[in-house]
Amino acid sequence: MSRVTPTGGADPSAVGPDPWLLRVRGAVLLAACADALGAPFEGLAAVDVAAVDHLLETPPPLRWTDDTALTLALAEHLVRRGGDVDQDELASAFAAEWAAGPDLGYGAGVAAQFARIVAGESWVATSQEAFGGTGSYGNGAAMRVAPVGLLPGLPLAEVARRARRSAQITHAHPLAQDGAVAQAVAVAVAARSRQDTPIDTDLFLAAVATRLRTPQFRSALSIVRVLARRRATPGQIAEAVGNGVAAVESVPAALAVFLADPQRPHDVVRSAIQVGGDTDTIAAMAAAMCGARCGEQGLPVLWGLRLADTRRLWQVSSALAAVDSDRSGGRRPSTRTDQH
Template identity: 30%
Template sequence: MIPTRTSTPLAATGTLTGLALGDALGFPTEFNDVPSILAKCGPWRQMQLPEPAFVTDDTQMTLALGRAIRTAVDEGLLTPERLVAPLREEFVDWSRSPENNRAPGRTCMTACGLLAGDRPWQEASQIGSKGCGANMRVAPVGLVPGLSEEQRSGAAQLQAALTHGHPTALAASDLTARAVFLLARGAEPMGLIGRLRSYAYENGDRYPHRWLGDLWRYAGDPSPEAYIRRGWDECLTALDTVQEALRHPSPETDPCERTGDGWIAEEAIATALHCFLLFPGDPVTALRRAACTRGDSDSLSCLTGALAGAHLGAAAWPQEWAERIEYRSDLLSLGALWDA
């Protein structure tokens, strides 16, 4: 039996705040190697939140997804038909916003340009891309109360697929949302990897036709099951790397050396899990570890913050940090909606 606590108090607010704080902490260190980060920021365990605490497209797109889900749920049960239209609108609006000046990913920008037209969204999806842009924004799907497993899984994969069409992008997004959901519901960190592995095995051949339609045909796979299996297989391999890294934990070593640099979706969730599970009771240190890496540091610390916030709630974060994060009012608004 895997230990489970009661649900985390204020898990949604903690998740969204942690996500944004990690994003802001990792923003100045992205595209830097560890020696350069140490020269710029000093010892990694003492890294301070920048002033001002600006975030990147990771937080901006998380908020876009959150608003789209809120719009869809206001109309009734969450369905693909209700979600696609507001999601397209939010993503396109983000892509055209003057605030979208934080080095946005090429895949997201290309897909959003295509989503602005009338074509089916499957034609806009970048079928060969499994960049971490697919799952760095998915945390809201793990937080919305009252969803069935089919709704949560389908929504996680659909939001990824609008921009990133590679099956690993879909599976990693589903897995990331599942991790947030489990932690917010009180799952203990010590059992998390095992539960995620079980989830990946159970869903390995399940293609969510209702949510994805004929997306699989664009990839050239012989069947929808073969298409989605490729993604889950890569995620299982990534989870194996986390398990192996944690057998011999080395907090002072760059986590990217063990679980990947995080530019692609399965490595992003693997290295975020690695950082979180090195310090499950010390969320600020987990963020700092993720931000001081050679890889996609803002996305890694963003996802690490989401996991830590789901586990520990809003109380995880220093008040002085939380009060000055960019988009604070938007984060708190969605958090309050889903904490209720």
């Protein structure tokens, strides 16, 4: 009997050997590749397609940025905690990751927060005091949150809760927290979708929107629905939802890119970079969704060969896939249909 997921497809645990491991590895590895591939184009309003294609197919090493570094730090924390989020411990882990490689492209705001945490200050104060007391509304919490969506069998309500807790450490603004929730839930739903069944865009976005708290973010997802149905071009996506560092721009952009062509990892990354703006983060987030759906087998071979520090990526993703679902409060995806 098929195991049904929120999108109406079968549970990946019902098809093939160790499918969950392949989904988790696919998400982590493809996102790291996309992060590295998008980094050279970060900040460009218009991206040269020929330059993107050249980089996608040439042999230089792919070196990932702070997006992947913090993703790995979160994944390692989840493994240590059996899937739980201990905010104090996670704040220290993030700060230690920054201190070990501060030149990986961290934004000035979050770098200042991490420096204060290393110096012994509370993450609660550093998060709430950011940007004049409004808190950051950027995409830093969303760019690193995919591992929460890759916890085995965690109900989507719990995915959202843990994603929000992980975001609060650096991003007190509700829009940034909604961005992390949207990204984590999207990765979770993609990972549980059946590869031979088309994604139902309406169900997919409904599963995400249900977990959000701000009308601005839900409104952005309504635009994503239209863009996905039209299979919008990267330029149209950028014009409709934006491509900046704000979570309410970049997360919807990544969702729109993924939903336009969820079966083609190479094309998803290519299109995400062409959206322009915060290219490494938009590409990494779209790739995390696509890798979770297509699995490790969807990773372009050349990219995998070029990727830096693959040992850590493999070790962390393998450990994350094996998190004890009883300890994490979840379960392996089951026959239940009420996870969304």
